[in-house]
Amino acid sequence: MTLTAARPRAAARSGRPSGGAGDRGTLEARAPRRRLSPEKIAAGLTLVALVVASVVSLVSIDISIPQMIESWGNAQNFFERVGVISFPEPGDLLYLTALTVGLVLCGTLFAAFFSVPIAFLAAANTTPGRGWMVAGRFAGVFFRAVPDVVLAMVFVLMFSLGSLPGILAIGIHSIGMISKMFADAIEQIDEGPRLAIRAAGGTTLQEFTSGILPQVLPSWVATVLHRNDINLRGSVILGYVGVVGLGLEMSYAFKSLDYSLGLGIALIIFALCVVMEIVSSVVRTAMLGFAPTRRSLGDRLLRRLGMRGRRVDPADTSAASAALARKMSRADARTAALRRPWDAARRRNTVWGWAAGLVIIGSVLISDIQWGDFVTFWGYLPETAAKFWPPSFGSYDAPTMIAAMGETIAIALAATILTIIASIVIGSLAARNVAPSPRVRSGMRLVLVSIRGIPEIILAIVLIVVTGLGTQAGTIALAIGGIGLLGKLLADSLEEVKPGPEQALTAAGASRLQVYAGATAPQGMKALIGHSFYMLDTNIRAATILGLVGGGGVGYFLLNAGQGSRYDLVTTIVVMILVTVLVVEALAMWMRRVFR
Amino acid sequence: MRELSSETNTATDAAASVIEVANVTKTFGDTVALNGASLSVRRGEIVVLLGLSGSGKSTLLRHLDGLEEPDSGTVTVLGEPVSTLAGKRLRALRGRVGFIFQQFELVPSLTVLENVLTGALARVSGPRLGLWGYNRALRLAALGHLDRVGLLAQAYQRADTLSGGQQQRVGIARALMQNPEILLADEPVASLDPESSDQVMALIREIAMDQGLTVVCSLHQVDLALSWGDRIVGLRHGEVVLDTPAAGLSKAAVMEIYGRVATTTAELDAIATELESARATDLIGATAESAR
Ligand SMILES: Nc1ncnc2c1ncn2[C@@H]1O[C@H](COP(=O)(O)OP(=O)(O)O)[C@@H](O)[C@H]1O
Ligand SMILES: [Mg+2]
Numbered sequence: 001m002t003l004t005a006a007r008p009r010a011a012a013r014s015g016r017p018s019g020g021a022g023d024r025g026t027l028e029a030r031a032p033r034r035r036l037s038p039e040k041i042a043a044g045l046t047l048v049a050l051v052v053a054s055v056v057s058l059v060s061i062d063i064s065i066p067q068m069i070e071s072w073g074n075a076q077n078f079f080e081r082v083g084v085i086s087f088p089e090p091g092d093l094l095y096l097t098a099l100t101v102g103l104v105l106c107g108t109l110f111a112a113f114f115s116v117p118i119a120f121l122a123a124a125n126t127t128p129g130r131g132w133m134v135a136g137r138f139a140g141v142f143f144r145a146v147p148d149v150v151l152a153m154v155f156v157l158m159f160s161l162g163s164l165p166g167i168l169a170i171g172i173h174s175i176g177m178i179s180k181m182f183a184d185a186i187e188q189i190d191e192g193p194r195l196a197i198r199a200a201g202g203t204t205l206q207e208f209t210s211g212i213l214p215q216v217l218p219s220w221v222a223t224v225l226h227r228n229d230i231n232l233r234g235s236v237i238l239g240y241v242g243v244v245g246l247g248l249e250m251s252y253a254f255k256s257l258d259y260s261l262g263l264g265i266a267l268i269i270f271a272l273c274v275v276m277e278i279v280s281s282v283v284r285t286a287m288l289g290f291a292p293t294r295r296s297l298g299d300r301l302l303r304r305l306g307m308r309g310r311r312v313d314p315a316d317t318s319a320a321s322a323a324l325a326r327k328m329s330r331a332d333a334r335t336a337a338l339r340r341p342w343d344a345a346r347r348r349n350t351v352w353g354w355a356a357g358l359v360i361i362g363s364v365l366i367s368d369i370q371w372g373d374f375v376t377f378w379g380y381l382p383e384t385a386a387k388f389w390p391p392s393f394g395s396y397d398a399p400t401m402i403a404a405m406g407e408t409i410a411i412a413l414a415a416t417i418l419t420i421i422a423s424i425v426i427g428s429l430a431a432r433n434v435a436p437s438p439r440v441r442s443g444m445r446l447v448l449v450s451i452r453g454i455p456e457i458i459l460a461i462v463l464i465v466v467t468g469l470g471t472q473a474g475t476i477a478l479a480i481g482g483i484g485l486l487g488k489l490l491a492d493s494l495e496e497v498k499p500g501p502e503q504a505l506t507a508a509g510a511s512r513l514q515v516y517a518g519a520t521a522p523q524g525m526k527a528l529i530g531h532s533f534y535m536l537d538t539n540i541r542a543a544t545i546l547g548l549v550g551g552g553g554v555g556y557f558l559l560n561a562g563q564g565s566r567y568d569l570v571t572t573i574v575v576m577i578l579v580t581v582l583v584v585e586a587l588a589m590w591m592r593r594v595f596r
Numbered sequence: 597m598r599e600l601s602s603e604t605n606t607a608t609d610a611a612a613s614v615i616e617v618a619n620v621t622k623t624f625g626d627t628v629a630l631n632g633a634s635l636s637v638r639r640g641e642i643v644v645l646l647g648l649s650g651s652g653k654s655t656l657l658r659h660l661d662g663l664e665e666p667d668s669g670t671v672t673v674l675g676e677p678v679s680t681l682a683g684k685r686l687r688a689l690r691g692r693v694g695f696i697f698q699q700f701e702l703v704p705s706l707t708v709l710e711n712v713l714t715g716a717l718a719r720v721s722g723p724r725l726g727l728w729g730y731n732r733a734l735r736l737a738a739l740g741h742l743d744r745v746g747l748l749a750q751a752y753q754r755a756d757t758l759s760g761g762q763q764q765r766v767g768i769a770r771a772l773m774q775n776p777e778i779l780l781a782d783e784p785v786a787s788l789d790p791e792s793s794d795q796v797m798a799l800i801r802e803i804a805m806d807q808g809l810t811v812v813c814s815l816h817q818v819d820l821a822l823s824w825g826d827r828i829v830g831l832r833h834g835e836v837v838l839d840t841p842a843a844g845l846s847k848a849a850v851m852e853i854y855g856r857v858a859t860t861t862a863e864l865d866a867i868a869t870e871l872e873s874a875r876a877t878d879l880i881g882a883t884a885e886s887a888r
Binding site: 192193195196197198199200201202203205206208209210211213214215217218330333334335337338340341343345346 | 661663687688689690691692693694695697699700701702703704705706714715717718722723724725727732735736739740743748751752754767770771773774
C-alpha cells in the first residue's frame with residue numbers, strides 16, 4: 001500500500017550512477033519507459049485495421065441519404081395504411097404491461113442472484129485461485145455470448161408456454177454482463193476495511209459480507225437496474241419467438257398486418273422503457289446520492305424533493321443524545337441507544353426496502369411461474385437436446401452461412417463506427433465537465449435517455465418500413481440505438497476523470513476546447529476504447545437479432561431455422577455467433593490490457 | 597479468558613513476554629522491509645515503534661497480527677507461533693489482538709455501530725448482515741465501547757459523515773470490541789490534525805492503562821513518541837537500532853536513529869523539518885492510496 005509512495009524513491013535510488021556510465025546512460029536508466037512495446041504497436045495496428053474494416057463495411061452497406069429520402073414515400077404509404085393508432089383494451093394493457101415488467105424483473109433478479117458467486121470467483125482480489133478466476137470470467141463471457149432470443153427459442157421448446165422461458169432466457173444471458181460488472185466492482189473496492197476485518201479475525205466469508213458487500217452494494221444495485229432497463233427493451237424481441245407479454249402481442253399484431261395496433265403497442269413499450277429508466281435513475285441516485293457525490297440533474301431533482309441523505313448533525317433526534325441531555329446514567333443511555341432512532345436514513349431505507357420487496361413479490365406473482373416445469377423439464381431434456389445435436393448446415397452450404405455471418409459482422413462494424421462518431425460528440429456534450437452550459441448537458445442527457453428508451457427492434461421496424469428491407473435499415477437502427485448506450489457510458493466516464501489535470505490546464509490559461517483535448521479526452525480515451533468494444537460485442541448479437549425482422553445477415557437464417565424446426569442449423573448458427581463474440585471479447589481484453 | 601488472566605496472573609504476567617519477534621527478515625522484491633529485526637514486549641508495556649517513513653514499522657506490526665509472513669525468523673504472540681498459524685487458530689489469535697490503522701479503514705457506507713460490531717466477528721460464526729445480525733448483548737457492548745470513546749450519540753450515523761478524529765475513535769472502539777489483550781496501532785494519528793491527534797493518543801493510552809493492555813504503536817514524530825511511550829524502539833532500514841525506556845531520553849539521542857548526531861540547534865531544526873516533510877510524504881501517500 002505504501003508501495004505507490006515508495007516505488008519512485010526506490011527506483012530513483014537504484015537508478016543512481018553506478019560508475020562511469022556517464023550522464024546519458026544514467027538518464028536512460030532513470031527515464032520512465034516511453035518506448036512503444038511491440039505489443040502496443042500490434043494493438044494499435046489492430047485498432048486501425050478494425051476502423052478500416054468498419055469504414056469499408058459502411059461503404060459496402062451503402063447507406064445513401066438520397067435513397068432514404070426517396071423511400072420516405074414508403075413511410076407515407078405505411079402511415080396511410082396505419083391510420084389511427086390503436087391500443088389493446090385497458091384491462092389487457094395493464095395486465096400485459098405488468099406481466100412484461102414482472103417477467104423482466106424476475107429474469108434480472110435471477111441473473112443477479114447467480115452472478116454473486118461467479119463474480120466472487122472472477123474478481124482478482126477475492127478469487128480462491130487463478131484457475132477459478134479464469135473460469136469465472138469465462139462463464140461471464142460465455143453467458144453473454146448466447147443471445148437471449150436464442151435461449152428463449154430453446155426454452156420455449158422445453159417448457160410449457162408461459163413466462164418461464166422468458167425469465168430463464170433473460171436470466172441466463174444477463175448473468176454474463178451482471179457477473180462481469182459485479183466482479184469489476186469488487187476489484188475496485190478499498191481494501192482497507194476488508195483488511196481491518198481480517199485483522200480482527202474475520203473469516204473470508206465475513207470479509208466479504210462485512211467488508212466488501214457494503215462497499216459494492218450501491219454499484220451492484222446500479223448494475224442490476226441498468227441491466228433491467230436493457231432487458232425490458234430486449235423483451236420486445238423475445239415476443240417474436242413466443243415469450244409472453246407486450247412483445248408477443250406486438251408481433252401478433254404486425255404478423256396479422258394490424259399496423260395500427262402494432263404501432264400502438266410499440267408506443268406503449270417505448271413509454272414503458274422511458275418510465276423504467278427514470279425510476280431506476282431515481283433509485284440509483286437515492287442510493288448513491290447519500291454520500292456527498294455528484295451534482296447531477298437527478299441529484300438536484302432529488303435534493304429538491306428532500307430525498308437526499310443529509311449530514312446528520314450531532315444534535316440529531318438520536319435517542320442517545322436525548323438521553324444524555326436528560327442526564328441519564330451511562331448504562332441507561334447505552335440501553336436507550338439500543339433502539340435505533342427513526343432518523344431520515346432509517347425511514348428512507350425502510351421505505352425503499354419494503355417497496356423493493358413488494359415489487360419483487362408482485363413480479364413473481366404476476367409472472368405466474370409454472371414451477372412444475374422444473375420437474376417435467378428433465379423429461380424433455382434428452383429429446384430436446386437430440387434435436388439440437390449434432391449441428392449441421394441443413395440445406396445450406398458452409399460458404400452461404402459464412403457469408404451471412406460476414407454480413408452480420410459488417411452490419412455490426414458499420415453501426416459501431418457510426419455510433420462512436422455520434423457518441424463522441426453527444427457524449428462529450430453530455431458530460432458536466434465538458435458541456436458549455438448545464439442546459440446543453442441536460443439537453444444531451446435527455447437525447448441519450450430518449451434514444452435508450454427506443455428499443456432497437458421498434459426502431460428497426462420503423463426504419464425497415466421506411467427504407468425497405470435490408471442491411472441499411474439494420475445498420476442505422478443499431479447505430480442510433482447504440483448512441484444511447486455509448487453516449488451515456490462515455491459521458492459518465494468523462495465526468496469521472498480526475499479533475500486535477502483539467503484544473504491545472506484551466507489555471508494555465510487554456511481554453512475550454514484545449515482543456516477538453518488536453519486533459520479530459522486523454523483521460524477518457526481508455527474508457528472509450530473499452531466501451532467501443534463492448535458496443536461492438538453488443539452489436540454483433542443485436543445484428544443477429546435484427547435479422548429476425550428482416551434486417552439482413554445471419555439472423556434471417558436463424559429465424560427460418562427456428563420456424564422450420566431445423567434445430568441442428570440453429571446450433572450451427574449459435575456456435576458461429578458464439579465464436580465471433582468470443583473473438584471480439586478476446587480482442588477487447590487484449591486492448592484493455594495493452595492500453596491500461 | 598482475558599479477564600481471568602489479567603485478574604489472577606497480573607503479578608506473574610508482568611514478567612511474561614507476550615510478543616516475541618526473533619530475527620525476522622522480510623523482503624518485497626528488491627526492498628528489504630525488515631532486516632533481522634528482534635523485539636520482545638512484556639504484558640502491559642506501552643511501546644512506541646519510531647522510525648522514518650519506509651523504515652519497516654508497518655511491516656513489523658503486520659507481522660504481529662499474521663497479516664504478513666516472514667521470510668525468515670519467528671514471531672510469537674501470546675504464546676502462539678503466528679508465523680506458522682493458519683485458518684481457525686490464526687483467526688482466533690487475531691481476535692485477541694486489536695489493530696488500529698492509519699487510514700481508520702472503516703466501511704464508509706455502514707453506520708458507526710455496525711463498524712464497531714465487526715470487531716466481534718471473530719467470536720461469532722458465519723456472515724453478519726446489518727445491525728440485527730448481532731445479538732443484543734453484542735450491540736450493548738459495542739455501544740459501551742462507543743460511549744468509552746465519546747461517540748455514543750453518533751452510533752447510527754454513517755461512518756463517512758464523521759471527522760477524521762472521530763473515525764479513528766471508531767477504529768479504537770472496533771479494536772476494543774475484540775476484547776483484545778494486545779493493541780497494535782500503525783501511525784494512528786498520521787492522518788489527523790494536531791488537536792485530534794492529541795485526543796486520540798491520550799485516549800489510546802488511557803484505555804490501555806485502564807484495561808492493562810499491551811500496546812505497540814508506530815509513530816514518526818519524535819516529540820510525541822517521547823512524551824507518550826514507556827519504551828522507544830527505533831527502526832532504521834528494517835533494523836532495530838534503538839531500544840530503551842522513554843524516561844530521560846533526549847530528543848537529540850533519538851535523532852541518532854536517523855543516522856545523525858545533532859550538535860547544534862540549527863541542525864536539530866533541520867532534522868525537525870525533515871521529519872515534517874517525511875510526515876507530509878506519508879500524507880500524500882495516504883491520499884494516493886485512498887484515491888485508488
Ligand atoms: N506490500 C508491499 N509491497 C512492496 N513493498 C512493500 C510492501 N510493504 C512495504 N513495502 C516496502 O517495505 C519498506 C518498509 O515499509 P513500511 O513497513 O510500510 O514502512 P513504514 O511503515 O515505516 O513507513 C518500504 O520500502 C516499503 O516500500
Ligand atoms: Mg507505515
